[in-house]
Amino acid sequence: MRAIREAMGPMHERSAALPAVSPAVESLVRQMIAQVADKWTMLVLEALEEHGTLRFGEVGRTVGGISQKMLTKTLREMERDGLVTRIVHPVIPPHVDYTLTELGRELSAAFCGVWTWAETYYEQVSAARKAFRAREEG
Amino acid sequence: MRAIREAMGPMHERSAALPAVSPAVESLVRQMIAQVADKWTMLVLEALEEHGTLRFGEVGRTVGGISQKMLTKTLREMERDGLVTRIVHPVIPPHVDYTLTELGRELSAAFCGVWTWAETYYEQVSAARKAFRAREEG
DNA sequence: GGCGCCTTCTTACTTCTGGTTAGCATTGCG
DNA sequence: CGCAATGCTAACCAGAAGTAAGAAGGCGCC
Known part of the structure; x- marks a missing residue:
């Protein structure tokens, strides 16, 4: 699971155009999903x-x-x-x-x-x- | 993911006491979960x-x-x-x-x-x- | 004409995760 | 005595996932 690629590695650096939620929350939620979706x-x-x-x-x-x-x-x-x-x-x-x-x-x-x-x-x-x-x- | 341990390997052979659903369906559903919960x-x-x-x-x-x-x-x-x-x-x-x-x-x-x-x-x-x-x- | 770019996908090579096996600790029971 | 029971750890190894590089092939640039 590796903490969602600790710096968002390859494949460019995330599209800057994301929905409404703050990037910090978004990242945290993704971490949780990654660990929980096991x-x-x-x-x-x-x-x-x-x-x-x-x-x-x-x-x-x-x-x-x-x-x-x-x-x-x-x-x-x-x-x-x-x-x-x-x-x-x-x-x-x-x-x-x-x-x-x-x-x-x-x-x-x-x-x-x-x-x-x-x-x-x-x-x-x-x-x-x-x-x-x-x-x-x- | 490995197809839910293709023969239910270690840790005994599943408790015989499971809910209502048939074991076959149960197994299939688990396979799907394993593949989809990624x-x-x-x-x-x-x-x-x-x-x-x-x-x-x-x-x-x-x-x-x-x-x-x-x-x-x-x-x-x-x-x-x-x-x-x-x-x-x-x-x-x-x-x-x-x-x-x-x-x-x-x-x-x-x-x-x-x-x-x-x-x-x-x-x-x-x-x-x-x-x-x-x-x-x- | 030759060179390199664009995008999707594949193919080595490396790193990391997960499975297998063996062992530890500690008490009771045969 | 020795072994079973139970939760957990350590060592080792196969397989999964990450990294990097290449292929395909028409097009623009010099």
Whole structure:
């Protein structure tokens, strides 16, 4: 994710003609989008939204297919951004609970539209994909 | 993105207890999310939504900070998934126009919530980030 | 006529992210 | 004793993304 190209690298220097919002806000929002528009973040968000509070391993199993490393990293970043609270119960074996914050629930709600879109249009998308393949092969 | 771990690799094999939807649909939707929840896809989507039809270079400048390689790849995938139409005017120098399809506009609308979230809460997020840094350093 | 420009896209080469595997810490249980 | 359970880290490696350069080909400039 690399902090949105820390100086807006190649491809010219951004068109000067942007909508209304201030460039600073625009840049911040883009940073957030870049960090939040991550596969694992979305999946973890949905898992926690659906099940309430989950332990580390439960999040992993619910999300499915995520490595411990990425799960740790994703949850850390989400905690850092105030999307989840992380409660460590100092027992052996370790027990850590993750819960969405209000901010996290809001974001989850915002992503809801994307989930709905995916569920609504996945047939159209796979049709488009098939047509595309046929077009380029034929 | 790797097609949602082509066999749901590590971290056990998904919890058997999932909501209502069929596992096949669930998996397909996850694939789509994984491919569509990409930083560049979101940014390109927004650029095209906002400006209507754009040429290759214009998309790049509007998005800002994207390499030509990734722009080509992203637009190709979006075309393949039926999100944009790609119209090549066979002139020299080359001239290629990109426009959102109805499907793309729907997706853009779905992402609108995320943009709104980001604009609404970026102050809270940066506050949370600052607090987190203070907490872990102090 | 030769040179270079324009724009989109491709092709090496390099850097960085993410996955895999192994290990640590610490208590209880067989 | 030794091993399972749980959250997390470290080392290593494949694959993804960034960088830079080139190709195509008609047109303007000298």
